[in-house]
Amino acid sequence: MTKFCSLNTVPAGRCYIIMRIDADADLSARMRALGLQPGRRIQVMRRSPFHGPIQVRSGQTDIIIRRADAAAIHVRPCDPNIEHSPANEPECN
Amino acid sequence: MSKRIALVGMPNTGKSTLFNRLTGAGARVGNWPGLTVELLSAKLLLGDSMVELVDLPGLHNLHGFSEDERVARHFIETQPVNGLLVVLNATQLERQLALVLQLKALGLPMLLVLNMADEAASRGIRIQVETLSASLGLPISLVSAKHGQGVPELRQALTAWLRQYPTPITAQARVLAEDDNIEHTLDTLLAQTVHVPPVLSPSHTDRLDHFLLHPWLGLPLFLLIMLGVFQVVYGLGTPLQDGLGWLLDALKTRWLAPAISGLPAWAISFLLEGLYDGIGTVMTFLPIIVVFFLAMAVVEDSGYLARAAFLMDALMSRMGLDGRAFVLQLMGFGCNVPAMMGARVIRSRAQRILTMMTIPFSLCSARLQVFLFFTTAVFSPRAAPWVLFSLYVISFAVTFLTAWIWRGRARKGADPLLMELPPYRLPTVSVLARQSLRESGHFLRQAGGFIILGVALVWFLTHFPLGAAPASPATLAGRLAGWMEPIFSPLGIDQLLSIALLFGFVAKEVVIGALAVIYGAGGDQLSGILAQRLDWIQAYSFMLFTLVYTPCLSALATLRREAGGSRYMWASLVWSLGIAWLLSFAFYQTARALTQ
Ligand SMILES: Nc1nc2c(ncn2[C@@H]2O[C@H](COP(=O)(O)OP(=O)(O)OP(=O)(O)O)[C@@H](O)[C@H]2O)c(=O)[nH]1
Ligand SMILES: [Mg+2]
Numbered sequence: 001m002t003k004f005c006s007l008n009t010v011p012a013g014r015c016y017i018i019m020r021i022d023a024d025a026d027l028s029a030r031m032r033a034l035g036l037q038p039g040r041r042i043q044v045m046r047r048s049p050f051h052g053p054i055q056v057r058s059g060q061t062d063i064i065i066r067r068a069d070a071a072a073i074h075v076r077p078c079d080p081n082i083e084h085s086p087a088n089e090p091e092c093n
Numbered sequence: 094m095s096k097r098i099a100l101v102g103m104p105n106t107g108k109s110t111l112f113n114r115l116t117g118a119g120a121r122v123g124n125w126p127g128l129t130v131e132l133l134s135a136k137l138l139l140g141d142s143m144v145e146l147v148d149l150p151g152l153h154n155l156h157g158f159s160e161d162e163r164v165a166r167h168f169i170e171t172q173p174v175n176g177l178l179v180v181l182n183a184t185q186l187e188r189q190l191a192l193v194l195q196l197k198a199l200g201l202p203m204l205l206v207l208n209m210a211d212e213a214a215s216r217g218i219r220i221q222v223e224t225l226s227a228s229l230g231l232p233i234s235l236v237s238a239k240h241g242q243g244v245p246e247l248r249q250a251l252t253a254w255l256r257q258y259p260t261p262i263t264a265q266a267r268v269l270a271e272d273d274n275i276e277h278t279l280d281t282l283l284a285q286t287v288h289v290p291p292v293l294s295p296s297h298t299d300r301l302d303h304f305l306l307h308p309w310l311g312l313p314l315f316l317l318i319m320l321g322v323f324q325v326v327y328g329l330g331t332p333l334q335d336g337l338g339w340l341l342d343a344l345k346t347r348w349l350a351p352a353i354s355g356l357p358a359w360a361i362s363f364l365l366e367g368l369y370d371g372i373g374t375v376m377t378f379l380p381i382i383v384v385f386f387l388a389m390a391v392v393e394d395s396g397y398l399a400r401a402a403f404l405m406d407a408l409m410s411r412m413g414l415d416g417r418a419f420v421l422q423l424m425g426f427g428c429n430v431p432a433m434m435g436a437r438v439i440r441s442r443a444q445r446i447l448t449m450m451t452i453p454f455s456l457c458s459a460r461l462q463v464f465l466f467f468t469t470a471v472f473s474p475r476a477a478p479w480v481l482f483s484l485y486v487i488s489f490a491v492t493f494l495t496a497w498i499w500r501g502r503a504r505k506g507a508d509p510l511l512m513e514l515p516p517y518r519l520p521t522v523s524v525l526a527r528q529s530l531r532e533s534g535h536f537l538r539q540a541g542g543f544i545i546l547g548v549a550l551v552w553f554l555t556h557f558p559l560g561a562a563p564a565s566p567a568t569l570a571g572r573l574a575g576w577m578e579p580i581f582s583p584l585g586i587d588q589l590l591s592i593a594l595l596f597g598f599v600a601k602e603v604v605i606g607a608l609a610v611i612y613g614a615g616g617d618q619l620s621g622i623l624a625q626r627l628d629w630i631q632a633y634s635f636m637l638f639t640l641v642y643t644p645c646l647s648a649l650a651t652l653r654r655e656a657g658g659s660r661y662m663w664a665s666l667v668w669s670l671g672i673a674w675l676l677s678f679a680f681y682q683t684a685r686a687l688t689q
């Protein structure tokens with residue numbers, strides 16, 4: 001299986017595509033209702049201080065999610081050039 | 094046959110706003126997902142038939158498991174309705190349409206309302222309503238519930254729709270369509286019918302958030318905003334309060350006193366020093382309460398509360414709570430009861446109960462009245478606002494301490510904080526007007542109801558037996574206070590004050606009214622007496638005790654109902670009494686020792 005980055009590790013301001021969500025059925029249904037589901041393009045807007053939640057934008061919706069829960073969301077950069085360059089691997093974990 | 098329509102949709106899509114718009118009712122509205130947690134219904138005339146419209150809490154999906162979602166789901170699944178009025182946020186169709194497809198499986202007639210047409214237009218979002226309607230096979234109206242565009246057309250559509258479905262039916266046992274299937278249908282549909290501009294320039298919300306959610310400016314700005322709000326309430330409210338106080342006093346001396354001068358002395362005392370002073374002194378707080386709730390409405394409707402949750406979550410998580418608990422604490426500034434009910438959005442039971450246990454320490458508007466009265470009476474005008482501020486700080490400190498001590502199980506089964514951060518919005522004048530009407534109505538009903546009762550009872554206790562000097566040790570109140578003396582004298586709270594505290598147990602609004610009766614003076618005179626009899630240490634000790642000592646009766650009843658058992662109610666009562674006593678004791682004894 002390809003290795004993707006977890007959403008809690010990616011930098012703010014860049015476009016990512018959700019590849020997989022490893023959460024239980026209830027949580028992933030809630031994530032889906034807020035616009036977090038495989039195939040969606042998302043962007044991390046900012047992180048709150050003291051290791052607090054992050055703000056994610058999916059389409060027209062902004063969402064607050066804790067970093068621990070964001071770790072279940074696996075993404076890859078929207079731009080395929082970045083995806084294939086191994087030099088960018090470290091930023092994914 | 095009676096007709097019924099239910100308002101269904103995701104949280105914060107404007108269901109309650111539309112409900113108010115259609116029925117003229119006064120449902121609470123706010124830019125916070127999960128504001129409505131209970132069913133609310135009102136009548137509406139459509140064509141020639143009376144229809145019951147029911148406002149439901151928001152639903153994320155039909156698998157929802159939080160308490161508020163359960164309320165909505167239970168209603169939809171069990172109650173016969175003529176149809177569902179499904180409210181969607183027109184700017185977020187890409188995620189909200191999935192709910193429509195899930196609802197379709199229930200086999201109930203549906204009419205879609207694409208709300209917030211104004212926001213969609215200003216973001217350049219275009220929706221092909223006819224095409225969408227044809228492909229979904231459902232009638233659709235594009236409206237702005239807040240500003241009223243499209244609402245007359247919606248009424249017509251509703252009337253026609255009702256004619257088509259005249260008899261209420263119950264939902265079919267759910268045959269949930271495969272969600273993946275739904276997704277596939279949706280993507281094609283959205284591509285055909287919704288046009289979103291590819292690159293959106295930063296909105297007002299983005300620009301504001303740049304500062305308000307800034308990693309290290311965010312929290313200081315939060316404090317500044319709170320201080321600003323209280324400055325406004327204080328600055329606008331106190332002159333109005335003084336004016337009303339003067340008016341009530343003038344009425345008493347010029348008109349009421351001469352009018353009843355023929356009555357026996359005890360009756361004059363009961364009417365003037367009991368009812369009039371007691372109720373009148375409470376009534377002078379009406380302007381402050383109205384201004385206060387207006388400010389709360391502006392904050393609630395602005396969308397800032399969700400930001401507060403974002404900023405405070407890290408801190409709250411250390412105590413087994415989350416950012417939402419902090420927001421409920423802020424909502425509790427108005428009244429603790431709805432704030433406790435708002436905890437229904439929290440799914441983990443342990444965490445929800447912990448949140449509800451902390452809310453009674455939030456400094457509600459009833460306690461604010463007591464503190465305003467005492468700080469203005471005993472402290473200098475320059476010190477008074479800071480004294481008040483310190484009480485808010487202590488209220489948070491006690492909240493945090495309570496959560497920290499009781500956090501136990503809540504820390505393990507944490508409920509993932511996952512919520513929408515809505516855009517900033519401005520309240521309309523009509524929303525504000527409705528809010529202030531509702532709050533002043535509530536206040537007046539209380540003053541006319543149990544506050545009269547409380548004040549009359551206090552008068553009786555302090556004047557019986559009739560021969561004794563009012564509130565002297567020979568009266569019933571005096572004897573009662575004598576028994577409680579060993580508890581209260583180490584706190585610097587004298588006998589007369591302890592009587593008022595006894596009544597504050599029912600509701601904190603009665604405290605000031607009770608004091609007016611006990612001292613036989615209202616308004617300014619009462620302030621004068623308090624200033625004479627209490628030094629600042631005694632006054633502050635009394636305020637500390639009042640802040641913490643017990644949730645009012647309705648808060649306790651709510652806690653019992655929402656937590657499903659009296660265990661937590663008793664725990665809350667014993668804990669808050671204990672902590673209040675220790676806090677006042679520590680403060681009073683230390684301050685006395687230091688100032689000796
Ligand atoms: N711009 C705009 N804002 C709206 C409109 N309708 C509602 N709002 C705002 O959206 C926010 C949410 O409105 P509510 O009516 O409380 O939403 P709700 O669906 O009842 O929310 P819950 O009770 O939490 O499920 C409030 O700030 C409203 O002022 C609209 O047509 N246009
Ligand atoms: Mg609502």
